[in-house]
Amino acid sequence: IRSSGRKMVPVKLLILGAQNTGKTALCVRFITKRFIGEYDHKKEVTYRCSRAVDQETVDLEILDVACKSSVASLESSIRWADGFLLLYSITQRRSFLEVPRLKTLIDKTKHSLIVPTVLVANKADLEIGREVTTEEGQRLAKDLRFLSCSIFFLCSPTDNLSVLDQQRPLPDRRSYMLTVRHALTRKLTRSKTMQW
Numbered sequence: 001i002r003s004s005g006r007k008m009v010p011v012k013l014l015i016l017g018a019q020n021t022g023k024t025a026l027c028v029r030f031i032t033k034r035f036i037g038e039y040d041h042k043k044e045v046t047y048r049c050s051r052a053v054d055q056e057t058v059d060l061e062i063l064d065v066a067c068k069s070s071v072a073s074l075e076s077s078i079r080w081a082d083g084f085l086l087l088y089s090i091t092q093r094r095s096f097l098e099v100p101r102l103k104t105l106i107d108k109t110k111h112s113l114i115v116p117t118v119l120v121a122n123k124a125d126l127e128i129g130r131e132v133t134t135e136e137g138q139r140l141a142k143d144l145r146f147l148s149c150s151i152f153f154l155c156s157p158t159d160n161l162s163v164l165d166q167q168r169p170l171p172d173r174r175s176y177m178l179t180v181r182h183a184l185t186r187k188l189t190r191s192k193t194m195q196w
């Protein structure tokens with residue numbers, strides 16, 4: 001994207017979670033605004049799009065890693081990313097139990113730097129097969145101190161990435177937005193420097 005005639009560096013998001021949690025479906029829905037049921041599961045795909053954030057256009061790259069990625073390749077993807085969406089399926093307790101391991105891997109790889117990480121409870125339309133309660137999800141988000149779990153999402157193909165709960169008071173949410181804004185500004189400054 002171009003802002004004031006200068007090229008901006010995209011914000012890089014990594015989407016992580018156990019197998020079959022709906023990572024690809026979520027990416028595809030975010031990009032196309034439609035739920036598409038089946039696609040190739042084996043490939044690693046980077047989606048690119050632009051979105052308006054606080055009245056500014058932000059270029060996004062969203063990486064959906066292959067489900068059988070090795071730890072080394074996961075770490076390399078984590079190093080690449082500026083922020084994370086960590087998914088579990090409410091119908092799959094195993095995917096919920098996987099969240100702490102992935103969060104630890106992110107923290108370790110990023111040397112515990114504060115990086116925006118959102119916990120997403122997916123497949124919320126499948127209430128009948130629910131294995132993880134909403135309270136458990138909220139507790140985990142709090143216990144693992146997901147920075148951005150100010151926002152705890154509950155997603156289903158029929159809704160529009162609705163925010164179920166806001167676990168932090170407004171000042172923290174504001175400081176989170178400031179963190180993101182500063183990160184974007186730093187990137188912008190860096191890209192400007194590179195052009196000089």
Ligand SMILES: Nc1nc2c(ncn2[C@@H]2O[C@H](COP(=O)(O)OP(=O)(O)OP(=O)(O)O)[C@@H](O)[C@H]2O)c(=O)[nH]1
Nearest residue numbers: 018019020021022023024025037041067123156157
């Ligand atoms: N009912 C329902 N089905 C979903 C939802 N999200 C994904 N699915 C279905 O769940 C299956 C797995 O979705 P994917 O998006 O391929 O999951 P994934 O996490 O990318 O899977 P891997 O690449 O194997 O790790 C597909 O059949 C999707 O159609 C959802 O919110 N609700």
